[in-house]
Amino acid sequence: MPSTTxxxxxxxxxxxxxxxxxxxxPRSFVELGWLRVLVYATALLLxxxxxxxxxxxxxxxxxxxxxxxxxxxxSLSPHSPSALLFLLWSFRALLLxxxxxxxxxxxxxxxxxxxxxxxxxxxxxxxxxxxxxVVIFCLVILAFSDADRGFSIRSVWLxxxxxxxxxxxxxxxxxxxxxxxQLMLTVAxxxxxxxxxxxxxxxxxxxDNLRFVIERHAFTHxxxxxxxxxxxxxxxxxxAFAGGTVAFEILAPLLIIARGPMKVILLVGVLGxxxxxxxxxxxxALQFDLLVLVLFVPWxxxxxxxxxxxxxxxxxxxxxxxxxxxxxxxxxxxxxxxxFKRLEIVDLVNQWDEVTRRFPFVSLDRALVDLHAIRQGExxxxxxxxxxxxxxxxxxxxxxxWFASYAPVxxxxxxxxxxxxxxxxxxxxxxxxxxxxx
Amino acid sequence: MSRAxxxxxxxxxxxxxxxxSSFTATLAAVTMSLAVWWMTSRLLxxxxxxxxxEGRAFSQLNALFxxxxxxxxxEYLADWQGLARQATWMFILLSAVLIALSIPVNQRLIxxxxxxxxxxxxxxxxxxxxxxxxxxxxxxxxxxxxxxVSVVLGAELWPFSNYSMYSSxxxxxxxxxxxxxxxxxxxxxxxxxxxxxxPFGIRLPASLNNFRWPAPGDTVRLRRAxxxxxxxxxxxRLNAIHDGPPLSRIRLYTWTWKLEPAPxxxxxxxxxxxxxxxxxxx
Numbered sequence: 001m002p003s004t005t006x007x008x009x010x011x012x013x014x015x016x017x018x019x020x021x022x023x024x025x026p027r028s029f030v031e032l033g034w035l036r037v038l039v040y041a042t043a044l045l046l047x048x049x050x051x052x053x054x055x056x057x058x059x060x061x062x063x064x065x066x067x068x069x070x071x072x073x074x075s076l077s078p079h080s081p082s083a084l085l086f087l088l089w090s091f092r093a094l095l096l097x098x099x100x101x102x103x104x105x106x107x108x109x110x111x112x113x114x115x116x117x118x119x120x121x122x123x124x125x126x127x128x129x130x131x132x133x134v135v136i137f138c139l140v141i142l143a144f145s146d147a148d149r150g151f152s153i154r155s156v157w158l159x160x161x162x163x164x165x166x167x168x169x170x171x172x173x174x175x176x177x178x179x180x181x182q183l184m185l186t187v188a189x190x191x192x193x194x195x196x197x198x199x200x201x202x203x204x205x206x207x208d209n210l211r212f213v214i215e216r217h218a219f220t221h222x223x224x225x226x227x228x229x230x231x232x233x234x235x236x237x238x239x240a241f242a243g244g245t246v247a248f249e250i251l252a253p254l255l256i257i258a259r260g261p262m263k264v265i266l267l268v269g270v271l272g273x274x275x276x277x278x279x280x281x282x283x284x285a286l287q288f289d290l291l292v293l294v295l296f297v298p299w300x301x302x303x304x305x306x307x308x309x310x311x312x313x314x315x316x317x318x319x320x321x322x323x324x325x326x327x328x329x330x331x332x333x334x335x336x337x338x339x340f341k342r343l344e345i346v347d348l349v350n351q352w353d354e355v356t357r358r359f360p361f362v363s364l365d366r367a368l369v370d371l372h373a374i375r376q377g378e379x380x381x382x383x384x385x386x387x388x389x390x391x392x393x394x395x396x397x398x399x400x401x402w403f404a405s406y407a408p409v410x411x412x413x414x415x416x417x418x419x420x421x422x423x424x425x426x427x428x429x430x431x432x433x434x435x436x437x438x
Numbered sequence: 439m440s441r442a443x444x445x446x447x448x449x450x451x452x453x454x455x456x457x458x459s460s461f462t463a464t465l466a467a468v469t470m471s472l473a474v475w476w477m478t479s480r481l482l483x484x485x486x487x488x489x490x491x492e493g494r495a496f497s498q499l500n501a502l503f504x505x506x507x508x509x510x511x512x513e514y515l516a517d518w519q520g521l522a523r524q525a526t527w528m529f530i531l532l533s534a535v536l537i538a539l540s541i542p543v544n545q546r547l548i549x550x551x552x553x554x555x556x557x558x559x560x561x562x563x564x565x566x567x568x569x570x571x572x573x574x575x576x577x578x579x580x581x582x583x584x585x586x587v588s589v590v591l592g593a594e595l596w597p598f599s600n601y602s603m604y605s606s607x608x609x610x611x612x613x614x615x616x617x618x619x620x621x622x623x624x625x626x627x628x629x630x631x632x633x634x635x636x637p638f639g640i641r642l643p644a645s646l647n648n649f650r651w652p653a654p655g656d657t658v659r660l661r662r663a664x665x666x667x668x669x670x671x672x673x674x675r676l677n678a679i680h681d682g683p684p685l686s687r688i689r690l691y692t693w694t695w696k697l698e699p700a701p702x703x704x705x706x707x708x709x710x711x712x713x714x715x716x717x718x719x720x
Contacts, residue, residue: 026563053637059673060638061666063659064645068596116597123596125638126645133597137581144577171564176574184581191585192601199605212608212697219695220614220643224521228700233497339466341459396470 018257023179026170031300033101033151035178038294039138040099043115046135046287047092050119054088055081057121064125070116071124078121091118098142101152108143115139130188131287137184138291145177179256182295185288186252189270193249205246211238214280221282241276248273255296267296313342315376316391319355319367322347326425327371334395342394348372370422385411385418457542464540468533475529479522487514610698615646615713617667620687627683634671634682642667646690664690664714672718690714 058081071077078084094111097103119132148154149169196204203209215228231238248269255266270292277283318334320327331345348355348367355362359374362381366372373387374380382390389405392398404410489495491503491511503514538544566574584598592600617635618626632639646663668688675682693707 024566053679056637056674056679059670061662061670063662063666064638066645066648068594069598070596120596122637122641125641126648127641128594128596128599130599130601130603133599136597140581141577144573169562169564172566173564173570180574180578183578187582187585188599188601191589191599192603192605195589195600195602195605199602200607203607204605207607208610208698209607211700212610212612213604215697215700216608216612216695218701219612221640231700339459339462341462396466 015257022257023176024172025175026172027174027178028170029146029150029155029174031150032145032147032174032177033149033155034300035181035294036101036142036147037099037151038299039142039181039291040095040111042287042290042294043111043135043139044092044095044099045290046132047088047095047118049286050132051088051122054121055084057125058084060125066126067124068120068128070120076117076120078124084121087114088118091115098147101148101154102157104148104154105143108139108147112136112139112143131285134185134188134291135287138181141177141180141184146173147177150174178295181291182256183253185291185295186255189249189252189288193246193252196246196249205239205242208238210242210245214238217281217283223282224279227280241280244269245273245276267292313340313394313396315342315344316394317344317346317359317374317376318387318391319346319348319359319362319372319374319381321368321371322349324425326421337397338395340394340396343391384422385415388418457545460545461537461540461542464537468537472529472533475526479518479526483518483522484515487511487518608697611694611696611708613692613694614643616643616691616693617646617664618689618691619668619671619683619685620689621683622686624686625683626689629671629682634674634680635667636674636679660690661714661716664688665716668716668718685718687715687717689716 058078060078065077067076079087091111091114094107094114098108098111115136119136123129123132200209211228211231214223217223218226218228227237248266251266252270255263255270258266271289274285274289274292277285278289318331320331322328328347334343335345346355348362348364352364355367356364359381361379362372362374366383370384371387372381372383373391374382375390381387389402392402392405405414486495486499487503488511490499491514493500539548584595585600588595588598589600592602594600616628617631618628619634620626629635631642635642638645646660646667665688668685671682671688672685674680675684690713692711692713694709694711695701695705696708
């Protein structure tokens with residue numbers, strides 16, 4: 001019989017296979033559709049947070065006009081306040097339409113072209129902000145792609161009219177835009193890292209450079225943390241930060257092909273680096289922060305797993321005495337608090353046939369004295385206070401009580417209280433409604 | 439002992455129950471998280487700040503409050519409250535989005551819009567044509583090539599860039615141009631660019647630095663920029679865009695700080711040089 005295992009790839013072949021897989025592995029258009037929504041939503045959010053008072057640029061004296069390359073190339077300049085507002089709101093409308101997946105490539109192309117002017121205008125007045133450029137590249141890539149073939153108004157419209165719609169196809173067309181956007185983002189970071197080494201060599205890491213940069217920003221920005229005094233206690237810390245910054249910037253492109261723990265380490269490192277910029281320098285690179293989160297965190301999978309997270313909580317079947325009023329009320333309360341629906345509450349008086357069939361090891365006499373709890377898949381029951389303690393772990397609202405119940409004093413007191421209530425429940429219990437047999 | 443038998447098999451209402459319990463679980467998780475955040479932000483963190491300010495915490499934390507000689511505790515607590523308020527609003531916004539997504543009707547809509555291809559769905563695999571691969575190749579070559587040109591030329595070719603920010607070594611001193619406004623009583627105010635020089639914000643000091651006084655060729659341009667900044671300030675004050683004091687004069691200083699030893703946050707500059715002093719005509 002011939003062997004069916006793939007031969008291990010060596011060196012270059014392994015790298016080529018990873019790159020080819022990262023860029024051209026057939027994927028679902030639904031995934032691309034989700035990313036389309038998130039990227040355009042990010043651009044829309046940035047258009048509100050970063051472009052406040054946009055029309056006021058028309059009033060700025062031309063002495064401040066220092067046009068960037070694209071504006072020089074196409075001889076672009078500021079327009080009147082009303083024209084700027086018109087362009088800004090048109091841009092936002094195009095982003096919204098593209099986000100919803102309607103209008104096709106013309107809408108996405110228009111948004112990409114307009115983004116060059118709308119995002120670019122403030123950079124012509126003395127300071128260039130590099131985050132906007134990455135957003136523009138993402139919009140250009142999406143304009144060239146088939147981003148609305150899945151999870152879009154257009155795909156739903158085609159399906160409702162019985163026209164061919166392809167969200168169920170797998171195609172490299174759904175993968176290359178994602179990898180390309182990731183590449184443009186990480187190339188920006190890598191270039192920044194190489195620029196530091198190219199300009200200053202390893203002195204960028206080994207000298208007091210970063211310490212001086214952080215101290216300088218205390219005067220020019222509003223950093224959240226003042227690390228200067230901390231550096232007096234840990235003098236090597238700024239060098240460690242500098243080394244980490246350069247390392248994670250240069251290694252950022254590996255995020256595209258990395259898998260498993262390595263991907264997690266790189267992602268945490270890059271996000272930590274960006275968070276460090278905000279905390280220590282007072283620089284919020286909002287575009288980079290959002291795009292790293294959007295492009296590298298699989299939100300759809302995270303959301304789906306979060307919604308199913310309750311499955312990590314074990315399931316229990318609780319057997320209680322349905323003839324006891326206190327017990328019935330208590331179980332109604334427990335059922336109401338069990339928001340993750342991990343508890344099955346069974347009245348053993350009315351459902352004894354089913355109980356004895358499912359749990360033959362349960363004794364009726366014993367179960368009528370103490371509440372029983374049986375974990376799914378086990379063939380033994382816990383009773384009384386121990387039963388409450390066991391199923392409390394599956395009800396997050398009970399967690400504080402669950403933790404506390406393991407303290408010796410609280411455990412002792414709890415058992416005494418349970419015993420007293422259980423032994424006197426028929427003396428002091430309230431009237432129960434008539435039993436209805438099914 | 440025999441093993442317990444499995445629970446009742448799922449019914450036709452499983453999907454609805456699944457959506458409903460997901461929504462309830464999301465609501466519960468969001469509520470609990472908000473409660474934990476509220477306790478942390480309103481009780482725990484202020485207590486930590488107070489302990490650090492009063493020197494009762496561990497030394498590294500106490501050291502973060504080195505500005506206590508000029509900044510009262512209330513200022514630190516107010517800063518934290520401002521930050522916590524922003525974080526709370528973002529949390530509420532994200533929670534609202536999450537809750538909206540988990541509403542059963544929306545879950546059903548998302549599932550209908552997001553069919554997942556698998557063998558049961560008779561998914562087919564498309565391939566890229568050579569012409570399409572060429573288009574993609576040209577696009578990426580242009581985008582990456584633009585960056586490469588920028589790196590080779592050492593120039594900013596926005597949106598292409600060599601990303602050279604912070605690449606130079608920072609010396610142990612730094613200077614910055616600072617605009618100062620003077621009211622009719624002669625009092626000087628260092629104003630927040632984010633509020634009083636819209637829409638420049640943080641761009642204004644960088645823009646003024648680009649004129650690089652005392653490079654003689656840019657002195658005229660720098661003077662004109664300072665005057666223009668003053669005119670912009672007054673115009674926006676008169677239009678009630680900000681509430682700064684009426685402008686009598688505008689001055690440009692060059693402030694210099696030594697960074698070794700590390701200065702206290704908010705320390706006055708080591709040297710202050712008046713570059714321009716211009717009276718505003720009303």
